Amino acid sequence: MNAEPQIKKGRKFDQVIEGARTVFMREGYEGASVDEIARDAGVSKATLYSYFPDKQHLFLAVLESECAQQAEIEFLMDAGDLSVEETLHVICKALMTFILSDFGQDMFRVCVAEAQRFPELGRTFYESGPKKWGRKIAQYLDSPRARAALNIEDTALAADQLAQLCRADLMLKVLFGIEKDPPEAEIDRVASEAVKTFLARYRRP
Incomplete structure (x- = not known):
């Protein structure tokens, strides 16, 4: 090799x-x-x-x-004055902003189009973007503050579930050109609903 x-x-x-x-x-x-x-x-x-x-x-x-510049979210999770729910909301909004950005959309299209001919491109995009986000979210879910509020056995799976909730239908609308530059209020609404759904599954009683 x-x-x-x-x-x-x-x-x-x-x-x-x-x-x-x-x-x-x-x-x-x-x-x-x-x-x-x-x-x-x-x-x-x-x-x-x-x-x-x-x-x-x-x-x-x-x-x-x-990806390194846009997916850097450690500082969002170090805000000790935020509750777990507030932190999850900030994470969701940051993730959605990246997913819906011109760069995120363009790179997603290019990587899908070139995946067969250029598999290294798709692998790098996955490892630099989605995988990196998932790892950082899982690290937060493993933190003492999050553990005290949430009952999660598999934080890697839970992190992926949270990310998938953020994509919702809005990602497809932007990807297919049905909607461009979604308003901040809509992004905030999707992020809020993602957090509510996530907490309904994992919040400690």
Whole structure:
């Protein structure tokens, strides 16, 4: 098995990532060209290739970078002054915001479209996005504060259930272009109902 190439970082690394992100969001994976990415990033193709061996690895780097920025929720769970119910609501809203964002939707479409031909892309998206969210939510559900309020045997399964409740029908409407930019009030309503349903199953009597 060939070893994965080591991606080096230099002073123009972030510049390349930002340019690639812009082009991938605009053109999709298949439509994006290395020439166009280099032009938008303001670097030469030689500079781009000095960081990434091909377009696939560049796309994976953009994916991992964006997921890391948008799916970072530890600080939401460290708010000691919030109740478990309030914290779950904040988590649900943050998760929905990520799912419904232009990036989340575009990457979901691209990863589904390319999954057969480029399985590493789908695996990376899953591990950088949904799996990471699930792990962090499960960690919160394992915390002493949450344990005192909730009766959960399998926190990993419960975390996945909470995430699925957040998707609801709103995700499909946005994904299929039926609804664009859902109002904050609707996101808040879906998040509130997700928490109510979750607590109805797991809140200690």
